[in-house]
Amino acid sequence: MSWHSLLIFAPCTQFQKFSVPVALARPSQFRLLPGVRHRRISPTKTFIQGIVQFHTVIVQCSGVFTLTQTEDSSWKAWSFVTMMDRLSGVVDRFDGHMPFCRPAEWNTAMEYTAVIMGAGQCGLSMAACLENLGISTLVLERSGRIGNSWCFRYDSLETNTPKVFNHLPFVEFPERSGNYTPCRDVADYLEDYQRTLGLHVLTSASISAASYDASSSTWTLSVSLPGQASITVMARYMIVAIGVGTMGGALPFMPSIPGKSSFLGSVIHSSEYKSSSCVGAQNVAVIGAGCSVHDIAQDMATHGSQTALVQRSSTLVLSRQVIDSLLTGNLSALAVKISIDLACRIYQAGCSSDRDR
Ligand SMILES: Cc1cc2nc3c(=O)[nH]c(=O)nc-3n(C[C@H](O)[C@H](O)[C@H](O)COP(=O)(O)OP(=O)(O)OC[C@H]3O[C@@H](n4cnc5c(N)ncnc54)[C@H](O)[C@@H]3O)c2cc1C
Numbered sequence: 001m002s003w004h005s006l007l008i009f010a011p012c013t014q015f016q017k018f019s020v021p022v023a024l025a026r027p028s029q030f031r032l033l034p035g036v037r038h039r040r041i042s043p044t045k046t047f048i049q050g051i052v053q054f055h056t057v058i059v060q061c062s063g064v065f066t067l068t069q070t071e072d073s074s075w076k077a078w079s080f081v082t083m084m085d086r087l088s089g090v091v092d093r094f095d096g097h098m099p100f101c102r103p104a105e106w107n108t109a110m111e112y113t114a115v116i117m118g119a120g121q122c123g124l125s126m127a128a129c130l131e132n133l134g135i136s137t138l139v140l141e142r143s144g145r146i147g148n149s150w151c152f153r154y155d156s157l158e159t160n161t162p163k164v165f166n167h168l169p170f171v172e173f174p175e176r177s178g179n180y181t182p183c184r185d186v187a188d189y190l191e192d193y194q195r196t197l198g199l200h201v202l203t204s205a206s207i208s209a210a211s212y213d214a215s216s217s218t219w220t221l222s223v224s225l226p227g228q229a230s231i232t233v234m235a236r237y238m239i240v241a242i243g244v245g246t247m248g249g250a251l252p253f254m255p256s257i258p259g260k261s262s263f264l265g266s267v268i269h270s271s272e273y274k275s276s277s278c279v280g281a282q283n284v285a286v287i288g289a290g291c292s293v294h295d296i297a298q299d300m301a302t303h304g305s306q307t308a309l310v311q312r313s314s315t316l317v318l319s320r321q322v323i324d325s326l327l328t329g330n331l332s333a334l335a336v337k338i339s340i341d342l343a344c345r346i347y348q349a350g351c352s353s354d355r356d357r
């Protein structure tokens with residue numbers, strides 16, 4: 001069961017009490033959406049996957065169900081992944097034209113309901129969803145430009161999922177970006193996203209202190225901006241969206257390799273790689289077998305380097321054709337337009353069933 005399901009049915013997150021919250025949530029009005037898919041992945045393994053929408057007492061939800069055929073040919077549930085779509089009765093404020101917010105009035109003391117640290121994909125989309133609910137939100141971004149992390153990545157980088165799966169809420173990637181979007185276009189999209197929705201984002205903002213006053217349920221943040229007096233931001237909620245794990249690759253990991261210090265050639269981390277022009281026609285060993293390695297090795301190999309990959313463990317490799325067909329295949333054939341919401345569900349179901357398998 002996913003945390004989405006727990007949230008919908010069991011906000012107390014006590015799995016053993018699942019039956020009680022289901023009764024309280026009273027799921028109803030189940031509706032099957034068009035585009036149920038039948039997938040035979042081997043002569044003996046067949047799946048049926050489809051999407052349903054339903055309501056509980058307070059939220060509209062949807063779920064992706066996957067059924068599998070057993071050896072005796074009967075159908076059994078494989079997974080049911082649910083998502084909370086929106087609170088019942090909430091109408092999207094963004095109508096495709098008007099921004100969510102009026103231009104910000106930047107002052108030395110500002111009050112918002114929510115403050116978010118980090119204007120990456122997560123920070124921006126969360127700000128948009130909160131503003132959609134009428135919750136005033138300020139985003140504080142350390143870097144000088146929204147989307148900056150995508151500007152500094154290697155030139156040949158394109159997203160590894162089709163465009164339809166990369167849209168943030170409310171605003172789609174523009175038509176002009178290819179199906180697999182170049183990293184510069186992702187950076188531009190994130191910047192345009194803030195502009196289109198009018199989100200309040202302060203860039204080059206360093207948070208020097210944050211304290212919480214429990215009696216007034218208020219966060220007070222001191223924020224430094226270059227060449228300006230520091231400002232104070234008060235907010236009821238503070239959300240940290242500065243990246244997870246390696247912060248989207250922002251924190252490079254360089255393993256210690258015996259003999260590295262006496263190696264006469266240059267040693268760089270993938271985060272420092274820009275393009276094959278920095279390397280030229282040299283012999284290059286590329287350590288690892290993830291997405292970065294394959295992109296970089298291919299870039300160098302097609303520009304004259306002798307490239308050897310050093311792979312430590314096995315990797316799941318999916319071609320673009322397979323990804324396209326797995327994620328969007330039947331729906332495209334049925335000419336079903338894949339909305340942002342629908343894409344989220346298909347991707348979530350794809351990830352969960354692949355993980356389970
Ligand atoms: C080479 C590469 C290619 C990738 N390709 C894809 C892809 O094709 N598809 C995909 O889905 N994912 C891809 N990813 C992963 C993707 O970049 C991350 O999953 C995604 O960026 C995470 O979003 P986020 O908002 O959580 O974090 P981030 O995008 O890392 O955003 C965090 C933001 O917080 C800011 N910040 C950090 N610290 C502070 C602070 N103290 N105060 C204020 N702001 C702060 C940062 O400047 C940044 O703008 C790729 C990653 C790498 C490295």
Ligand SMILES: NC(=O)c1ccc[n+]([C@@H]2O[C@H](COP(=O)([O-])OP(=O)(O)OC[C@H]3O[C@@H](n4cnc5c(N)ncnc54)[C@H](OP(=O)(O)O)[C@@H]3O)[C@@H](O)[C@H]2O)c1
Nearest residue numbers: 158159160249255270287288289290291292293295312313
């Ligand atoms: N859009 C794109 O096409 C694209 C491009 C680049 C990155 N990304 C995304 O960015 C994230 C990071 O990807 P990434 O490829 O940079 O990193 P990654 O997925 O963490 O891959 C790192 C690779 O290095 C190997 N490795 C680590 N230490 C090693 C050692 N000491 N010796 C030998 N091999 C070692 C790992 O092998 P083990 O498995 O054995 O640890 C793994 O194969 C992923 O989410 C990825 O999807 C996307």
